[in-house]
Amino acid sequence: MPMKTRHVPLLLLAGLALSGSVLAEEAEIAVTTAPAIDPQAMQALDRMGAYLRGLETFSLRADDAIDEVLDSGQKIQLTKTVELQVRKPDRLRADITTDRKAREIFYDGKHFTLLAPEARYFTTVEAPPSIREMIAAVETRYGIEFPLVDLFQWGEDADAAADIQEAMLVGVSKIDGQMADHYAFRQDEIDWQIWIAQGEAPLPLRYVITTKDEPGEPQYMANLTWDTQAKPADAVFTFTPTKDDHPIAIVVQDETPATQEDAPK
């Protein structure tokens, strides 16, 4: 801790000095007051993004926690586990277990299936041909907040870096025995932190998002355990109903009337 407190002001100063020269070159960006962007932090983000972009297949387990703030201001934390299996660009499987329910998501490039494994209710709808399009479509059309979407955005979303107003290296930490660099970023409505593994595979091992524009500033945290050698088989991504599986509809959220449904296909 003494090390951290000693270094942070120095880093901030360094960031200010560096950003000063950047601002001189790009005058139109210099509308905010004294941004403190450590270019090393931005480079680390770029490097991680490039690595993630290059990962064709992987699986991971995410243990996450999210805050909900009651109207009274009381904060409640909820946790879940997501087992993700991915083959880019068009195969994804997610097994989601919360402290209240379980859901399985299947995506095979053509169809999206949501399964409630206890009740054996499933809905299968047509889906766009890539993971990123599928995620956007599912969120917009059906109101399903897809887990871990940042993993598919880092390194793909060119505008994301422009949203960052401050960036710094907090220090080095160890997560699950792995050495990681801990970075902190500030944007308009959120502050966020990320722990990126040191070495040849700069994977995100943990991230924390603080939502500043909600009362109580609720946080989301995800811890990630990666398997970059995983090669999930085709069958993992396709849902084939048995006689015990019951098809149900899903409510379409982004169109009126609100009660419209997509019948199972």
Add this chain to the structure above:
Amino acid sequence: MKHQSKHSAVLATLAVLFVGIALIPLDTSAARGGGGHARTSVHRGGGANINRGANVNRNANVNRNANINRSANVNRTANVNRNANVNVNRHVDVDVHRGWNHPVGTAVAIGATAAVIGSIIYSLPPSCTTVYSGGVTYQQCGSTWYQPRYAGSSVQYVVVNSPY
């Protein structure tokens, strides 16, 4: 208010029974960007951010917070009042006129009164049978028929006419 206190004992009991299911919309994979919900994505165009501006979704999850309070069994009266917001503009609900049209409250009422076609609950009464008829999945609970469907990642049950 008198009415609420009359039912509060029932509610308290049922809250324990139903809490596991009634809390479903709280799950982060279902929860939209309603008040007090932490964002799960740093990307403007990804994750929760897409729907943050979509008021339809936001409204749909007002009941998340109410459910949490219920499980704590604190300020039940406050919960009942808050529940009045839950189904605004969304469902025809048998319990609207009784002051607590909460999904759990609805489930309570179904046993005592006739279920209104189109009303929605989030947990079934006991002793229901899954029936598959004409390509549609139903739950038959006594003389009342429900059609399960997803709303977000939550399963809800809509009271429907008997398919027979």
